[in-house]
Amino acid sequence: MNSTTYSHRKHLENSNFDATAHTEFSSLLSQTDCEAAKHEISAWDGYQQTPLVELDDIAAAAGVKSIYYKDESGRFGLGSFKALGxxxxxxxxxxxxxxxxxxxxxxxxxxxxxxxxxxxxxxxxxxxxxxxxxxxxxxxxxxxxxxxxxxxxxxxxxxxxxxxxxxxxxxxxxxxxxxxxxDTSWDGYETVPIQVMAGYSVMANEIVEQLDGHIPSHFIIPAGCGGLAGGMLAYFWQVWKDQLPTIVIAESEYSDCVYQSLEANQIKLVNIVDETLMAGLSCGEVSKIIWPLLAKGVQHVVTIPDDGVVPMMQWLARPTSSRASVEGGECSGAGLIALMAANNDPSLKQALNINAQSTILVLGTEGATDPEFYKQAMES
Ligand SMILES: Cc1ncc(COP(=O)(O)O)c(C=O)c1O
The missing domain is CATH 3.40.50.1100 (Rossmann fold)
Incomplete structure (x- = not known):
């Protein structure tokens, strides 16, 4: 493994971040919606908590204290967190x-x-x-x-x-x-995407239980239309309030709609010309209903190239003495790639305030959802 494989393209610190804004968004994804989703989904056949895996090897390479990786590869046999929404x-x-x-x-x-x-x-x-x-x-x-x-x-x-x-x-x-x-919203279409996020909140609820009182210093969330980021942020902000981890969005350089929208301080439509390997992140516009939440709750956005996607899938798949092999699909390494990119760029690392004491939460959003691509990635 060559750790210089991991780089970023752009970084933006959100000047509109407002640590106190959680009170504004408490009704966006209500506790009642989240509890109803948990009640329903946990009664479905095959429901079980997905693992929160500690990646000691990648943490050591990234120069941080620990990495918690929520492994969604086994979710309901569908292979991704999307199964919930x-x-x-x-x-x-x-x-x-x-x-x-x-x-x-x-x-x-x-x-x-x-x-x-x-x-x-x-x-x-x-x-x-x-x-x-x-x-x-x-x-x-x-x-x-x-x-x-x-x-x-x-x-x-x-x-x-x-x-x-x-x-x-x-x-x-x-x-x-x-x-x-x-899973995305537009003018006049809001109720369904909120219920999709309520479904995702089941994953957030599991993470809080699995962390058992610990609050990570950073949470790096991959974004396509931002529904995942919105659901996680809305939930964690209500639970952790002022102790919310530093929220970092990781996006593909080819579909950086959160980056461009935060930069312009309004929703920007990205015309996607090249398709990223991270298929689930290929989305040109931030979900309308999520935008105000991201505009105030996200602290940083890092855009990443595709170069690190396959190497990170291979890294996750390699077991160590402290962890088993992890089946991570194309999108699953986005947060880890951004983290490794920060380790390779001291100015980014400093801007994100990542150091040897940092505890990083990332989402392994999918397993081998495209089995042919996964096989090729493992063999390359
Ligand atoms: C595996 C995976 N990860 C991350 C995302 C990003 O989610 P969102 O579009 O809600 O931002 C998606 C979206 O499809 C996905 O499939």
């Missing part, structure tokens, strides 16, 4: 529909996705036996498409990028009366 939102929508119509006749769901969110929605639809339409863009791998089709969804492949697939999803859904289950 889309499926729960489908359940909530179906529940409302049933209350209004008495049954689920005529109820169908649709979503645009890079893979993991769609898999969750397809699984949620399959669990309750309803029709599901998935819209994917030109670069989503066939294996990801097949995984959603295997869950009973009809998969529509669209030319263009993620945002193009979202437009097509909206057009066909309004024509056919399908209910959109999106």
């Amino acid at each position: 889309g499926s729960y939102a489908v359940f909530k929508l179906a529940d409302e529909y049933k209350a209004e119509h008495g049954n689920l006749e005529g109820f169908a769901v649709a979503t645009a996705t890079d893979g993991n969110h769609g898999r969750s929605v397809a699984w949620g639809a399959q669990r309750i036996g309803v029709e599901c339409h998935i819209f994917i863009h030109a670069h989503v791998s066939q294996q990801r498409a097949d995984a959603m089709a295997a869950l009973g969804a009809e998969v529509h492949r669209i030319d263009g990028n993620y945002d193009d697939s979202l437009v097509e999803c909206e057009t066909l859904s309004s024509k056919n009366n399908w209910q959109i289950v999106s």
Whole structure:
């Protein structure tokens, strides 16, 4: 392993960070929503807490005290944390529909996705036996498409990028009366993405339990549309209040919508020209409902190139005397790559205030969700 493989492209310190702003956002993701999600999801077949693994080897290489890695590779057999969000939102929508119509006749769901969110929605639809339409863009791998089709969804492949697939999803859904289950929000579309975040909050709740009273100094969160970051931040801010860790967002240099939005102090649409290997992070616009929260709660954004993706997947897979092999997919190393990049750049390390006493929480957001790519990565 050559640790200089890990670098960053850009870093921004958010001048609008406001440590006291948690009181403003207490209603965005309410405690009631989070408790309801926990109650429901923990009753589903196959539910179990995913592990919080200590990565002593990477911590030593990064010059920090410890790294806590939430390993989502085993979540409900779907391979990513996304299993918690889309499926729960489908359940909530179906529940409302049933209350209004008495049954689920005529109820169908649709979503645009890079893979993991769609898999969750397809699984949620399959669990309750309803029709599901998935819209994917030109670069989503066939294996990801097949995984959603295997869950009973009809998969529509669209030319263009993620945002193009979202437009097509909206057009066909309004024509056919399908209910959109999106993990991102826009004007007038907020309730569902909030329920998606409520589903993710189950992971945050597990982390608090697993940390057993410890509050990490830093939390590095990968971002696509920011739904994951929003859900985690909203939850942890309510629990940890003034002791919130330093929040660092890690984004792909090709889809740096949080970076650009924080820089401009307003939501900026990034036209994605190159697709990152980190498929789940390839999103050109911050979720509208999340934006005010990120604008005040995020302290730093670091954008990363793809160079470190495969080496980090390989590093995670190598067991040591203190830990077993970890199955980390393309997005899973984003936080660790940003951390190693900081170790390779003293000015970034200093700006992030990372030192030998730091305790770092990262999210291993997926396992081998694209098995063919994972196999190639392990063999390269
Ligand atoms: C594995 C993985 N990690 C991280 C993310 C980023 O989540 P969000 O788009 O909510 O920011 C995604 C999104 O699809 C993902 O699939």
